[in-house]
Amino acid sequence: MMDLDYILDIFPLLSARSLLLLSLALLLAARLARRSPPLARSIPGPFPWPVIGNAAQLGSTPHIYFSRMAQRYGDVFQVWLGSRRVVVLNGEAIRGALVHKAVDFAGRPDFASFRFVSGGRSMAFGDYGESWKAHRKLAQSTTRAFSVGDMNTRRAFESHVRNEVQELIGLFLRETQRLGQFRPHYYLVVSTANIMSAVCFGKRYAYDDAEFRQVVGRNDKFSKTVGAGSMVDVMPWLQDFPNPIKTLFLQFKELNLEFFDFIQAKVTEHRKTMEDSFVRDMTDAFIIALERGSASRTLSQDYVSSTIGDIFGASQDTLSTAVQWIVLMLVRYPNIQKRLQEEVDKKVDRNRLPTIEDQKHVPYVMAFIYEVMRFTSFIPVTIPHATTTDTSINGYPIPKGTVIFINQWSLNHDPSNWDEPEVFNPQRFLDENGELNKDLTSNVLVFSLGKRRCIGEELSKMQLFLFTTLLVHQCNFTAEKTPPLDGQYGLTLKPNPYNISVTLRDGVELQCVQNNNDKTAHDDLK
Numbered sequence: 001m002m003d004l005d006y007i008l009d010i011f012p013l014l015s016a017r018s019l020l021l022l023s024l025a026l027l028l029a030a031r032l033a034r035r036s037p038p039l040a041r042s043i044p045g046p047f048p049w050p051v052i053g054n055a056a057q058l059g060s061t062p063h064i065y066f067s068r069m070a071q072r073y074g075d076v077f078q079v080w081l082g083s084r085r086v087v088v089l090n091g092e093a094i095r096g097a098l099v100h101k102a103v104d105f106a107g108r109p110d111f112a113s114f115r116f117v118s119g120g121r122s123m124a125f126g127d128y129g130e131s132w133k134a135h136r137k138l139a140q141s142t143t144r145a146f147s148v149g150d151m152n153t154r155r156a157f158e159s160h161v162r163n164e165v166q167e168l169i170g171l172f173l174r175e176t177q178r179l180g181q182f183r184p185h186y187y188l189v190v191s192t193a194n195i196m197s198a199v200c201f202g203k204r205y206a207y208d209d210a211e212f213r214q215v216v217g218r219n220d221k222f223s224k225t226v227g228a229g230s231m232v233d234v235m236p237w238l239q240d241f242p243n244p245i246k247t248l249f250l251q252f253k254e255l256n257l258e259f260f261d262f263i264q265a266k267v268t269e270h271r272k273t274m275e276d277s278f279v280r281d282m283t284d285a286f287i288i289a290l291e292r293g294s295a296s297r298t299l300s301q302d303y304v305s306s307t308i309g310d311i312f313g314a315s316q317d318t319l320s321t322a323v324q325w326i327v328l329m330l331v332r333y334p335n336i337q338k339r340l341q342e343e344v345d346k347k348v349d350r351n352r353l354p355t356i357e358d359q360k361h362v363p364y365v366m367a368f369i370y371e372v373m374r375f376t377s378f379i380p381v382t383i384p385h386a387t388t389t390d391t392s393i394n395g396y397p398i399p400k401g402t403v404i405f406i407n408q409w410s411l412n413h414d415p416s417n418w419d420e421p422e423v424f425n426p427q428r429f430l431d432e433n434g435e436l437n438k439d440l441t442s443n444v445l446v447f448s449l450g451k452r453r454c455i456g457e458e459l460s461k462m463q464l465f466l467f468t469t470l471l472v473h474q475c476n477f478t479a480e481k482t483p484p485l486d487g488q489y490g491l492t493l494k495p496n497p498y499n500i501s502v503t504l505r506d507g508v509e510l511q512c513v514q515n516n517n518d519k520t521a522h523d524d525l526k
Ligand code: HEM
Pocket: 123, 124, 125, 136, 139, 143, 310, 311, 312, 314, 315, 316, 318, 319, 322, 379, 382, 383, 384, 385, 406, 446, 447, 448, 449, 451, 452, 453, 454, 455, 456, 457, 459, 460
């Protein structure tokens, strides 16, 4: 449990006062260790400080700290966050747990913050069990039915993406004309939220819609609290006195309430206006399923808002982060942008827009998307898991109810899996015939695995494909200043702000929708 190497490393640097404090801390830690169950002795890990454990060591990039610790202690090690023991899984141990012992590792911890999501009935943050299974089945089948289910649903989804990208390009061109360089962040957030809003609620919003701005603007704060190392969850006593972490937690409660109010208002409006014979969107579908479908035997109607809230919520921060990285990579690597344009141009006539059917003919586009996902690993650590029973991994016993962190980043950057993992190189996913290497793409881990694997994976890949091809087919993206590759950590790892210019490519005569009413939205962002 105690990392003697580390203590010895820092020993010469300590003053007499620090030595006294360290001795006291060690005594306390030894006392705590004596009271801990046998697991504490069997799973290795860094030395935990009293009260806070290893919380301070996680820093602003926990996944990097975890990967460093995995090199020292192996794929399975433990850290203490406050009074909670957390087992961190890295590399191949992730598959061992999530695939080979899927049920054992499918739980969620009893964290206080999780109870505020989706009115306390969240499937994504709820624990494993019979009601959760029914909930997930319903959410998964409905998501499919409105996205990748069949060619008709694909086409309907495609038209949402196409409309939104056209609107987005209009705004990009206007901003370039007005300012030369601008920050695309907000536009990308609203456009991705609008695609899912059309699917979930049958409605898209103007970029200056105050309510929508507030709802989609909550992403960053939500993600900060839910990511690995959410402090109030592991040190509940932080709620007892004023401090910045308590303030953040109160904001988290508030934004979840606001978000849930928004969702409930949508559901109420749908109940008033829907007709049984015509399902307009996912909200209608959930109302029908939970009022009279087979799901109504297990779940009450109260689950309509939480299910649609989970889907709308889970899709926003993830997809908007993905497209922010995609645009960043386009401007950072102009040669890659050029190659994407050349590939798309070969297969897609200049007189039409790219469609889903083009996907199989443009492997480099998919290679680029997989490389963005691998390289950035923008959900480096999944939503925390918990064990549902006493179990073991790599020979280490793990009791029921242990918090488990899954470090996806570690697999995507493992030098034994990837040649030069720190180099951004989409080409790595193409085989000698220029086709997408499916064995390699299946090694990229951003949607997790097993029972909790993301239900939006196929929808997301389809959306990212359309988004990327539509953008490169129509526009050139440049940046005066090369954007850095580092990011800001929460549940998602977001790029730092960057500026771009966008121009239409030669020969493109697409009708872009110009919205001249959203000057306020734009001006607020400057
Ligand atoms: C690029 C986009 C996305 C990425 C990278 C992503 C990734 C993830 C990850 C890592 C998890 C946690 C899995 C775990 O705890 O082991 C998750 C869960 C989830 N995702 Fe996604 N997601 C994306 C988009 C979406 C979309 C568009 C939807 C909605 C259709 C969605 C719905 C969900 C839900 C409902 C869960 C909870 C699953 C459960 O707990 O059983 N995600 N996603």
